[in-house]
Amino acid sequence: MIWNEVFKTRLVLVAAALACNAGQVHALEPGEVALTFLSDLRDEARALDEMLEASVLSPHTGDVRRAAISQRLGRVGRYLRDNQYELEVVGEKREGDFAAVVVTAVSKHDPLGIDVFALGLRQRKESGWGVAPVPGSFDNVDLAYEEALEKQTDALELWMGAERLARRGELQEKVLAAFRKRMDKAMPLSRVEGASPVQLVKAFAKACQEGDLPAAMVLLGKFEGELTQEHRDLQRVISRGLQGLDRRGHWRLLTSPSVVRIVVQEDGGDDLDAEVSLLVFDPNRGKPVRLVRFVLLYAGKRWRIELPSSLRLADEDRVTFQRTLFQEQDHDEDGNLRNRFEMLFEKQHEPLRADTLKEAGEELGRILQEGSLEQFFRFVHRSDDLSESERRTAYRYLGEFWNEVHEDGKAAAGSELIEVIENGDAGMLVFHLISTAQIERLNLTPLVLMKDESGWAISPGVTTSGNYTKLGDEKRGRQEEVRSRYNEQKDELIKKATAGLLGRFVGAKPGEGKVVGKEEASELVAKFRARLREGKLLEAFECGALLDPEEGAWEALKAMSYEYRGARQADTPDHEFHVQSGNGWAAVSLRIDSGLGVVPDYPMYLVVATSEGPRIVVDVGLRLATNKGREVLNSRVWKRVDAHLEEKESTLVRSLFEGHVGRSKIDLAEWEKSNKLSP
Numbered sequence: 001m002i003w004n005e006v007f008k009t010r011l012v013l014v015a016a017a018l019a020c021n022a023g024q025v026h027a028l029e030p031g032e033v034a035l036t037f038l039s040d041l042r043d044e045a046r047a048l049d050e051m052l053e054a055s056v057l058s059p060h061t062g063d064v065r066r067a068a069i070s071q072r073l074g075r076v077g078r079y080l081r082d083n084q085y086e087l088e089v090v091g092e093k094r095e096g097d098f099a100a101v102v103v104t105a106v107s108k109h110d111p112l113g114i115d116v117f118a119l120g121l122r123q124r125k126e127s128g129w130g131v132a133p134v135p136g137s138f139d140n141v142d143l144a145y146e147e148a149l150e151k152q153t154d155a156l157e158l159w160m161g162a163e164r165l166a167r168r169g170e171l172q173e174k175v176l177a178a179f180r181k182r183m184d185k186a187m188p189l190s191r192v193e194g195a196s197p198v199q200l201v202k203a204f205a206k207a208c209q210e211g212d213l214p215a216a217m218v219l220l221g222k223f224e225g226e227l228t229q230e231h232r233d234l235q236r237v238i239s240r241g242l243q244g245l246d247r248r249g250h251w252r253l254l255t256s257p258s259v260v261r262i263v264v265q266e267d268g269g270d271d272l273d274a275e276v277s278l279l280v281f282d283p284n285r286g287k288p289v290r291l292v293r294f295v296l297l298y299a300g301k302r303w304r305i306e307l308p309s310s311l312r313l314a315d316e317d318r319v320t321f322q323r324t325l326f327q328e329q330d331h332d333e334d335g336n337l338r339n340r341f342e343m344l345f346e347k348q349h350e351p352l353r354a355d356t357l358k359e360a361g362e363e364l365g366r367i368l369q370e371g372s373l374e375q376f377f378r379f380v381h382r383s384d385d386l387s388e389s390e391r392r393t394a395y396r397y398l399g400e401f402w403n404e405v406h407e408d409g410k411a412a413a414g415s416e417l418i419e420v421i422e423n424g425d426a427g428m429l430v431f432h433l434i435s436t437a438q439i440e441r442l443n444l445t446p447l448v449l450m451k452d453e454s455g456w457a458i459s460p461g462v463t464t465s466g467n468y469t470k471l472g473d474e475k476r477g478r479q480e481e482v483r484s485r486y487n488e489q490k491d492e493l494i495k496k497a498t499a500g501l502l503g504r505f506v507g508a509k510p511g512e513g514k515v516v517g518k519e520e521a522s523e524l525v526a527k528f529r530a531r532l533r534e535g536k537l538l539e540a541f542e543c544g545a546l547l548d549p550e551e552g553a554w555e556a557l558k559a560m561s562y563e564y565r566g567a568r569q570a571d572t573p574d575h576e577f578h579v580q581s582g583n584g585w586a587a588v589s590l591r592i593d594s595g596l597g598v599v600p601d602y603p604m605y606l607v608v609a610t611s612e613g614p615r616i617v618v619d620v621g622l623r624l625a626t627n628k629g630r631e632v633l634n635s636r637v638w639k640r641v642d643a644h645l646e647e648k649e650s651t652l653v654r655s656l657f658e659g660h661v662g663r664s665k666i667d668l669a670e671w672e673k674s675n676k677l678s679p
Contacts (some may be wrong), residue, residue, distance in 0.1 A: 002202065003262060004415070007518045008456075015305065016486075028128055028129060029092075029129070030092055030094070030099035030100075030101050030121045030129050031089035031092050031101050032089075033101075033121060033128070033129045033130070033131060033311070034089065034101035034103060034119040034121060034131060035087060035089050035101075035103060036488045037051065037055075037119065037131045038076075038080065038087055038103055038117060038119070038454070039075035039087060041073060041076055041080060042077055042080035042081055042087070043081075043083065044077065044081075044575050044577070046071055047666070047667075047670050048070045048074055048670055048673060049070070049673075051133070052066065052069070052070060052073075052133055054130065054131075055130050055131045055132065055133040056121070056122040056124070056130040056131065056132055056133075056141050056142075057069070057132075057133050057140055057141070058140050058141055058142035059142070060142060061140045065140065065238050067673065069133050069134060069140065070673050071598065071673060072546050073133060073135075073259075074673065076135065078572070081573070082109075082572065083105075083107040083109050083110070083113055083115075083573050084107055084108040084109045085105035085106065085107055085108075085115065085139040086105065086106050086107075087097070087103050087104070087105055087117075087247065088103065088106075089102070089103050090103060090104050090167055090182075091163050091167065093156060093159050093163075095152035095153075095156050096149075096152050097122060098120065098122055098123075098138070098149075098152050098153055098156055098360070099120070099121045099122075099129065099156070100118060100119070100120050100121070100157075100158065100159055100160045100163075101115060101118065101119050101121065102117070102118050102157040102163045102164060102167055103116070103117045103118070103119070104116050104117075104171050105117060106171070106175060109239075109243070110235075110239050111175060111178075111179050111180060111182070111213065112172075112175055112176060112232065112235060112236075113238070114168065114171050114172060114175055115168075116164045116167045116168045116171065117135055117136075117164075118135065118136045118160035118161075118163065118164050119131055119135060120132035120133065120136075120137060120138045120141070120153065120156060120157070120160070122141060124137075131154050132489065136157070136161065136164070136474070137157060138153040138156070138157060138278060141153070144154070144286065152175055163411070169602075176227055179214065182214040183214040183215070183217055183218050185214070185384065186207075186212055186214040186215040187207075187214070187215040187218035187219065189302070190251060192218060192219065192302050192303075193301050193302045194302075195302075195303065196265075196303075197265065197274040197276045197294075197296045197303050198264075198265045198276055200219055200276075200296065200303055200305055201263050201278060201294050201296075201305065202219075202263045203219055204216060204217070204219045204294075204305055205254055205261050205263065205278060207219065208241075208242060208251070208254035208255050209254065209255055209256075209261075210674070211242045211243070211255070212242075213235075213238060213239055213242055216238055216242070217235060217238070219305055220234070220238075220304065220305050220306075220307060221232060221299075221300075221302070221304030221305070222235070234307065234312070235441050237307075237311070237312055237314070237315065240500070241254070241255070241311065241314060241317060242255060246314035246315050247314065247315050247316070248314045248315070248318070248321045249314075250310055250311060250314040250321070250325075251311065251314055252282075253278075253280045253282065253290060253292060254278075254284075254292075254311075254559050257372045257373065258282075258283065258372075258373050258402065258403075258406055259280050259281060259282045259283075259373060260280070260281040260345065260372075260373050260374045260377055261278055261279070261280050261281075261374075262278070262279040262280075262341065262345055262348060263276060263278055263345050264277045264278075264279060264337065264344060265277070265280075271298060272297065272298045273292070273295065273296065273297050273298065274295075274296045274298075274303070275293060275295055275296075276293075276294045276296060277291055277292070277293050277294070277337055278291070278292040278293075278294065279291055279337060279338065279340075279341050279344065280292065281335065281341060281345075281373070281377075281395065281399065283373065283396075283399030283403045284311050284403065287306055287338075287339045288396060288399055289338040290337060290338075291329075291334050291337055292308055292310070292311070293308060293330075294306065295308075295326060296654070304629055308328060309324045309325050309327075309328060309584070309627045310325045310328055314444075339388075339392075341392075341395075342388075342392055342394075342395050343388075343391070345377060345395075346382055346383070346419065349374070349377070350378070351378055351379070351380075351382060351454060351456040351457070352375060352378040352379045353379070353452075353455030353456060353457055354455050354456045354594065355455055355456070356450075356455055357420055357422045357427040357429075357449060358420055358429070360429070360449055360455075360456040361417050361420050361429045362417075363379075364376075364379060364417075364418045364429060364447065364458075365416070365429075365431075366416070367379075368402075368405050368415050368431070369414065369415065369531070369538075370504040370526040373398075373402050376398060376401075376402055377395060377398060379457055379458045380394055380395065380398060380457060380460065380462075380570070381394075381450055381457040381458060381459055381460055382399055382452075382457075383452070385468075385470040385471075386460060386468065386470075387469065389466050390460055390468060390469065391460070393460070393467050394458075394460035394461075394462060394467060397460075397461070397462035397463065397537065398458065398462055401445070401447065401462055401463070404433050404435075404443075404445060405431075405433055406535070414433075414434050414435075414536070414537040414538035414539075415432065415433050415434065416432050416434070416500065416538065417429055417430070417431055417511070418430055418431070418433065418444075418493060418496055418497050418500060419486075419489070419493055419496070420431050421482050421485050421486055421489075422482075423478050423482045423485070424451075424478045425450060425451035425475060425478060426448070426449070426450055426451075426465075426475065426478035426479040426482045427448075427449040427450070427451070427482060428446050428448055428449065428482045428483070428485075428486055429446070429447045429449065429491060430445075430446050430447075430486060431444070431445050431446075431447060432444055432445075432497040432500065432501070433445050434501065434537055434538065434557075435537070439473055442494055442497050442498060442501075444490065444493055444494065444497060445463065446463055446486055447462065447463065447464060448461055448462065448463060448464065448479060448482065448483070450475065450479065459479065461479075464483070465479035465480050465482075465483060487602065501553055502546070502549065502553055504538070504541040504542070504544075505541065505544050505545055505546040505552070505553065505556075506545045506546075506610050506611075506612050506615055507545060507546065507549060507610070508545040508546055508547040508608050508610070508615070508617045508619075508644075509608070509610065510583070510584025510585065510608055510609050510610065510649075511584070511609060511610050511611030511612075512611075514584050514609035514610070514611065515581075515583060515584060515609055516581060516584065516586045516607050516609035517581060517586075518579040518580075518581050518583065518586065520586075520607075520614050521579055521581065521586035521587075521588050521605075521614060522576060522579050522588055522609040524543055524607060524614050524615075525576070525588040525590070525605045525607070525615060525616065526574075526576075527543060528540055528543040528605075528616055529546075529563075529590075531543070532560060532563055532564055533564075535564070537560070541617060542615050542617050543618075544556065544615055544617075544618035545608055545610055545615035545617050545618065546578075546617070546618065546619050546646070547617055547619050547620055547640060547641065547644045547646055548619055548640055548643075551619075552618070552619035552640075553619070555619040555621075555640075556618035556619045559618065559619070559621035560618070562621075563603070572593045572598035574590050574591070574592055575590065575591040575592075575593070576588060576589065576590055577589055577590070577591055577663060577664075577667050578659070578663040580659050580660070582652050582655070582656060583652070584608060584609040585606065585607065585608055585609070585649070585652055585653065585656065586606075586607040586608075586609075586656075587604050587605065587606055587607070587657070587659070587660055588604070588605040588607065589602065589603075589604055589605075589660045589663055589664060590602070590603055590605070591664075591667055591668075591671065594601055599626060599668075600668070600671060601623060601624075601625035602623055602626075602660075602664040602667070602668065603621070603622070603623045604622045604623065604656070604657055604660040606620045606622070606653060606656070620632055620637055620640065620641060620653075621633070621637060621641065622637055622657055622660070624660070624661055624664040624665070624668070626668075638654075641653055641654075
């Protein structure tokens with residue numbers, strides 16, 4: 001793991017310092033120094049200027065050249081971060097006071113993604129080994145024009161070049177062998193041979209949803225022989241798709257839990273080829289049922305899946321992708337298959353039911369929070385009395401309801417069941433839907449249920465008593481009565497929902513004698529950001545406290561809406577660069593990137609040590625002001641701070657923010673250096 005690796009590196013440094021203090025001379029070896037240098041670049045553990053000062057860069061290096069080296073190192077760091085490289089020292093060579101180190105890098109992002117780095121180092125009498133900051137070279141290291149030193153560094157540079165090339169080949173074979181072992185373990189060939197085309201496509205869809213790249217590659221019949229460039233390119237495409245990184249977002253049809261998939265064997269084909277269609281219900285689309293057609297070829301005692309072109313080209317430009325998508329369609333046949341989705345779903349999936357309305361509420365609440373759209377669909381009422389159009393409408397209503405809760409990346413959202421209304425075989429579950437997309441009002445949404453011969457099920461009208469022509473008058477009357485009761489109670493339910501929302505937050509007041517440590521504050525902010533990034537709004541609330549108990553929740557939702565979009569758009573992980581602690585308060589400073597060349601955001605998370613533990617003050621959203629708009633927003637926050645905190649505490653918070661601003665400006669200057677184009 002990256003952090004374990006950094007920890008071990010830091011441990012080496014600490015151990016060295018302790019040994020020196022104890023009178024035991026222990027100098028860091030070149031490999032340790034080189035690994036620390038690259039790790040610090042990747043993890044942004046030190047500022048670039050600081051790293052250059054600690055290097056063996058010649059003091060005679062001009063400003064332009066120094067800036068170019070700094071920018072190059074910044075890009076190396078971003079490259080290491082973007083690919084999530086894990087680093088390992090694999091080679092070292094010395095010539096006098098000089099050394100060369102070779103470090104391999106294997107991506108956590110892509111199991112076959114590798115690179116090899118080489119760094120030169122020079123031993124200094126008092127401060128030990130220092131890195132030559134131009135990778136693979138001793139450029140801009142002061143050799144005083146001494147021929148002997150130049151021969152030593154030239155020899156090491158030649159060695160670094162040759163060693164990088166040799167190590168790359170070895171590493172490629174090593175990671176490929178390891179990946180093939182993972183493939184064998186994930187999907188033994190014995191399970192594939194003899195499987196039908198439908199079984200294979202089902203297994204492929206399951207592997208994609210679970211992010212199981214090795215199993216997916218086995219089912220495609222790739223990587224069984226020599227690694228070709230075509231197979232490597234295909235693996236990259238699938239790897240990116242399974243992580244949701246494809247530009248067109250087409251792979252979500254295979255990976256998202258918010259779509260429903262049905263595999264259908266089509267007519268035609270022979271012993272050597274077959275066509276299998278994957279029907280996908282995607283509630284984000286106006287016409288929600290989509291179709292992905294797979295062609296399978298029989299060779300070598302097994303069927304092999306050919307990846308559809310639309311999935312292969314999901315990273316291409318929009319025009320190329322749309323043209324490919326259009327060419328894959330058989331409009332008449334596709335339309336007929338799409339219209340059969342609901343019937344096929346009910347044929348392939350057993351219904352879910354509950355014995356009591358209360359149990360139905362608990363189970364549906366769990367499904368909405370933790371389950372899948374497929375489970376939600378299984379709760380809908382089924383009957384031969386429903387027409388094809390009524391059944392289709394019911395599923396679309398369910399998809400819309402699901403979307404309100406999940407927003408599918410557009411907002412962080414959640415839901416909670418606040419009331420159960422029952423009237424014979426008719427019932428209603430009232431959910432409070434909470435979303436950063438609806439920050440001005442409470443959203444109460446009813447779900448109408450009916451009791452059939454199997455138990456409680458969602459009515460085909462979903463939120464109304466309609467969409468069921470053959471429903472008996474008595475049953476319809478009881479459903480309408482439930483709806484009437486809901487309307488009568490709505491004002492009280494709004495009050496109940498409001499109290500429930502505010503009750504999720506504690507007051508932003510330091511507990512007596514409570515102190516929040518820097519590590520505690522840092523971990524809390526990381527947890528909050530992770531939950532928000534995943535769209536788990538209610539879980540994110542658990543990390544929060546409110547300064548203003550009346551209006552603070554709405555201000556917090558506004559701030560979270562902004563933060564959620566930023567967290568989803570960020571190309572690189574959050575970078576924590578400073579943590580301050582003062583009595584019952586702490587401040588965590590982050591840099592949040594939104595892509596190469598885009599000025600990052602610098603929020604300060606204010607943490608308070610409440611009687612229930614440390615909490616983030618979510619209605620105090622202060623950021624480094626890089627424009628007039630942010631200055632205005634900050635001034636509004638300060639009015640809230642001054643209105644709800646004593647002068648002493650308000651002064652402390654201002655002091656924390658001043659520290660944040662100072663550190664942010666320094667970090668921004670460093671960021672601008674490393675993100676400029678080379679001169």
